[in-house]
Amino acid sequence: MTHIAQLLERYNRLLIDPNLSDFKIQGIPGRDEFRKKYKKLVLRIHPDKAGKDKEELFKTIFPICEELMEKL
Structure with missing residues (x-):
């Protein structure tokens, strides 16, 4: 299994x-596909938006x- x-x-x-x-x-996404999902995910789980219950997941x-993002 590759590192990615x-x-x-x-x-x-x-x-x-x-x-x-x-x-x-x-599968292995393209950089742009991953970036879009990642940005939306961060907005959903960032502790400032989602509260402390998602802080551990975010970290x-x-x-x-x-x-x-570096490897794709």
Whole structure:
């Protein structure tokens, strides 16, 4: 399994909340596709918008997304 595939698997596993299932990614996306989903996800889970209950998810998923943006 490639490093990108591993990152995507970790990313998808973190999105267990049914309200966030739209942000899961199948296959390896293009950079633009991922960027669009990532921006929408950040707006949905950022602690300033979503409250403290999503803070841990944000802190965990943010570094994964940043690394994916570099690799795609």
